[in-house]
Amino acid sequence: MFTTKDATTPHVGLLVDKVEDNVDYKKEDIKPLDKLTEVGFDIDPQTKNMMRGLIKLAEKHSVLIDPSAIFSPVHIAQEDIQESEAYGLF
Numbered sequence: 001m002f003t004t005k006d007a008t009t010p011h012v013g014l015l016v017d018k019v020e021d022n023v024d025y026k027k028e029d030i031k032p033l034d035k036l037t038e039v040g041f042d043i044d045p046q047t048k049n050m051m052r053g054l055i056k057l058a059e060k061h062s063v064l065i066d067p068s069a070i071f072s073p074v075h076i077a078q079e080d081i082q083e084s085e086a087y088g089l090f
Contacts, residue, residue, distance in 0.1 A: 023062055029055050030064065 030053040033042040 023055065023057075025055050025057060025062075029057060031056060 015035040031047065033051055033054060050065050052066050055064065
């Protein structure tokens, strides 16, 4: 999955193994991102800004990604956050 600055050239990329709409987890299953970086993953600040946490369930690991960090235009990213029922945070 890539984001772009000009709708053509890849800018930020994430390797996605599987996308699921629904993952059942408990709040205590969410670990801070420093757990990911302490085992050797170096994450650039822009990519880290998209990530909200790490979930480890049995043999699976999932990363929570804030879609508004990917899909909202840069010029409104600095403005007040508003929540839309249909689209989440913008």
